[in-house]
Amino acid sequence: ERKLRERARSILEKTSPADATSMPEQDLKLIVEELETFRIELDLQSEELQKRNEEFLASEK
Numbered sequence: 001e002r003k004l005r006e007r008a009r010s011i012l013e014k015t016s017p018a019d020a021t022s023m024p025e026q027d028l029k030l031i032v033e034e035l036e037t038f039r040i041e042l043d044l045q046s047e048e049l050q051k052r053n054e055e056f057l058a059s060e061k
Helices: 002-014 025-060
Strands: none
Touching: 002 025
16 A cells, blocks of 8 residues: 555656556556545545644633
């Protein structure tokens, strides 16, 4: 899982759109899937941080 995430990040940073079109479709699908999973994880972390921040601010009153 980590390798795929690192590969996805590397591809986003280094690959031009023209180069990406020459990649095997299955590789692209796996990378997109990993990026979608990563985005969901980030969204969940963001929600948790917002909730904790709201609780903290409420406790300060």
